[in-house]
Each structure stands twice: as C-alpha cells, then as structure tokens.
Amino acid sequence: MPDFAKDIETFQQTYQAVVRQVRRVIVARDSVVDDVLACMFGGMHALLEGVPGIGKTRLVRTLSAALHLSFRRVQFTPDLMPADITGTEIFRLTLDGGKNFSFEPGPIFANVVLADEINRATPKTQSALLEAMQERTVSVARMTHELPSPFMVLATQNPIEMEGTYPLPEAQLDRFGLKIILPSPTEKELSEILSRTTGPTEPAVQAVAGVEEIEAMKNVVRRVPVASHVREYVAALVTATHPDHPAAPPLVKSYVRYGASPRGAQAILWAAKVAAARDGRANVACDDVRNAVAPALRHRLILNFEGQADGVNVEDILKQLLDRLSAGLSSPKEPFGPDRSESSP
Numbered sequence: 001m002p003d004f005a006k007d008i009e010t011f012q013q014t015y016q017a018v019v020r021q022v023r024r025v026i027v028a029r030d031s032v033v034d035d036v037l038a039c040m041f042g043g044m045h046a047l048l049e050g051v052p053g054i055g056k057t058r059l060v061r062t063l064s065a066a067l068h069l070s071f072r073r074v075q076f077t078p079d080l081m082p083a084d085i086t087g088t089e090i091f092r093l094t095l096d097g098g099k100n101f102s103f104e105p106g107p108i109f110a111n112v113v114l115a116d117e118i119n120r121a122t123p124k125t126q127s128a129l130l131e132a133m134q135e136r137t138v139s140v141a142r143m144t145h146e147l148p149s150p151f152m153v154l155a156t157q158n159p160i161e162m163e164g165t166y167p168l169p170e171a172q173l174d175r176f177g178l179k180i181i182l183p184s185p186t187e188k189e190l191s192e193i194l195s196r197t198t199g200p201t202e203p204a205v206q207a208v209a210g211v212e213e214i215e216a217m218k219n220v221v222r223r224v225p226v227a228s229h230v231r232e233y234v235a236a237l238v239t240a241t242h243p244d245h246p247a248a249p250p251l252v253k254s255y256v257r258y259g260a261s262p263r264g265a266q267a268i269l270w271a272a273k274v275a276a277a278r279d280g281r282a283n284v285a286c287d288d289v290r291n292a293v294a295p296a297l298r299h300r301l302i303l304n305f306e307g308q309a310d311g312v313n314v315e316d317i318l319k320q321l322l323d324r325l326s327a328g329l330s331s332p333k334e335p336f337g338p339d340r341s342e343s344s345p
Contacts, residue, residue, distance in 0.1 A: 004223060004282060011220045011277045015041075017208040021066035024203040026059050027185065027192045034278070035180045035271070035295050036063060036154070041217050042270030044177025045133050045153040047118075047299060054182050055193075056156040060114045063154075067214060068207035069111035070148065076121035082128035089141045103140060108132050111148055111211070115155035119165045126172050129153060133175040150214050170258075170302060177267040178292075179299035217277075224273040226284045231269070233325070234289055238265040240321055241301055249324045251317045255307030260300040267296040290326065294318055 015037065022033055036059065039046040048056045057073070064071035074085055087106035093099055107113065108129075118126060132138055136147045155176065158165055173179075185193060196203060209217075240247045241259030252259070272288035294315060301314050 038271040038274040047176040047179045050182030064112040065205040068210045072107035072110035073114040118155040119157040178295040257304035258302040
C-alpha cells in the first residue's frame with residue numbers, strides 16, 4: 001500500500017508540526033497533548049479535568065489557533081440557559097412591515113467549542129450539548145441545524161469535590177471520548193511556565209493546518225487497519241468492566257455498578273489508531289490499546305455504593321483489568337490464552 005504509506009508519513013509530519021506549535025505555548029506532559037490530539041483526529045470530544053489555573057483553557061485556545069479553526073468559549077455558570085449555548089428563534093420585523101422568526105446561532109456553531117467549567121452549570125444546561133456532541137446537529141423550534149465540520153467540544157471541569165460543582169450525568173460523560181487528567185506541574189515545569197508567561201513577550205502560535213488537512217488526517221485514521229485479535233482484545237477489555245461478566249476481575253465485581261458502554265470500546269480504538277498513525281505505523285498494536293484504556297474508560301465506570309464509601313480509585317480497577325487480561329495475551333495465535341479457539345490472521 002504505497003499510497004497509504006505516504007498518507008501515514010504526511011499525517012505524522014503534520015501531527016508533529018501541530019505539537020511543536022502547541023508546545024511553544026503550553027508546558028504539559030506528552031500524554032496530555034497526545035490525548036487531546038487523539039480526540040481531534042479521532043473525531044471525539046474531550047473532557048479535561050484539573051484544578052483552576054493549570055492551563056486547561058489555554059491549551060484549548062492554543063490548539064484551535066495551531067489548527068486554524070473557528071473557536072468559541074462558553075463559560076458555564078449556574079444561571080446559564082440551554083438557549084445560551086444552542087441559539088434561539090428571534091422575532092424580527094422585515095423591511096416591508098412583515099414579521100417572522102429567524103434562528104440566531106449560539107456559540108455551539110464553531111469548529112472548537114470550549115465548555116469552560118462545565119460542571120458549574122445545572123444538569124438541564126449540560127444536557128443542551130447531548131444532541132450536538134452525538135449527532136453534530138442542533139434542534140430548535142422543530143428545525144434541525146447542521147454544525148460545522150470538524151466539530152469538537154473540549155470541556156473543562158474542576159474536581160467534583162470543589163465547591164459549587166454539579167456531577168455530569170452519565171449520558172453526558174459517555175459522549176466524551178477521553179477524560180484527560182491535567183496533573184499539577186513539577187518544579188521544572190512550573191519554572192518554564194513562569195519563564196514563558198512573565199517575560200517581555202509571550203510565544204505566538206502559527207497555524208500549520210486547516211480544515212482540509214484535518215479532514216484528510218481523520219480519513220487516514222479511519223483507514224488504519226486493525227487486526228481481528230486487537231479488536232477482540234478491545235472487546236474483551238470493555239466487556240470485563242461489567243460486574244456480571246465471568247472475566248471481570250475482583251475489583252470490578254466488588255465495586256463497579258455499571259461498566260463501560262460500546263462508546264468506550266470505540267474511544268479506545270480511535271485513540272489507538274491515532275497513536276499508530278502518529279508513530280508512522282499502518283497497524284494498531286495491543287500497546288496502543290493499553291495506553292488508551294485509562295483515558296477512555298476512567299469516566300465510564302460507575303461505582304456502586306461500596307466503591308464510593310470505600311473511596312475506590314477507578315484507575316486501580318482499570319490497572320487490575322489490564323493486568324488480568326494482558327496476562328492471557330500469550331501469543332499472536334492465541335491472543336487471550338490457549339483455551340480460545342479463534343486465532344488471529
């Protein structure tokens with residue numbers, strides 16, 4: 001596949017150019033930047049969580065500038081209404097004295113929408129994003145309006161323990177492809193942040209890609225092949241998050257009320273395909289899948305009462321899940337252990 005190999009090489013070059021521009025402004029872990037770009041090129045939405053002042057909003061602004069995309073920011077507050085996001089019908093008088101209603105688009109009509117501090121708004125307002133995130137459309141007054149392409153929601157939220165926050169509904173959480181945790185900067189990283197933000201000038205970002213390049217890169221990701229045993233590995237991981245499944249590890253059986261949905265499996269595979277293309281490979285490896293499990297599933301596992309009371313960490317559950325299933329990954333011909341009859345090609 002010489003043409004596809006060239007497409008992979010072009011993807012890798014453009015990806016690296018975007019990362020270089022983002023890193024001119026943002027001081028963040030490699031995994032954070034890669035996960036955000038995995039959402040962009042995998043056609044997913046991202047949920048960024050971290051304490052205030054850690055650079056979540058700045059990261060989203062920088063990404064939209066590097067990709068030359070239209071950008072809108074919505075500050076979520078308790079008094080924000082759904083129409084403030086989606087838009088509304090406006091009553092107008094025409095020049096000839098007539099009267100009609102016309103649609104006034106809201107800030108959701110942009111390529112990159114920053115839902116800032118999304119968990120400070122009420123569940124009613126949060127739900128205004130459901131249709132937009134899933135269908136890429138907005139319905140107002142019995143009319144359906146298409147959103148621009150590409151379309152991506154990057155929502156930031158403060159840890160739910162902080163004052164004045166509302167937990168996101170499960171249906172809302174499930175529409176975010178990845179949940180990305182922004183850790184506090186190390187001493188070295190903080191020193192670099194101070195150097196960039198308190199000097200005489202701030203670094204500027206140049207646009208290195210546009211809508212056409214992004215759509216081409218998303219098409220490359222879609223074409224990255226996935227071997228049958230890798231797909232089965234993803235399916236086994238996700239089904240094992242359900243406590244009633246025979247392969248569920250002990251922590252899942254004891255502390256999980258609801259496991260991940262099929263969207264979780266899709267998110268793992270999209271992120272894994274982007275990782276393969278980013279590394280210049282025309283195939284998805286099981287390591288790509290394992291690296292995508294935490295950001296794709298950490299917000300999709302719903303703990304039961306015992307799990308919440310005992311303060312169980314979802315990351316520990318996912319680690320046990322990976323350890324258990326990876327131990328059965330004995331060989332390419334027997335991806336889940338010798339008792340499995342179906343083999344990979």
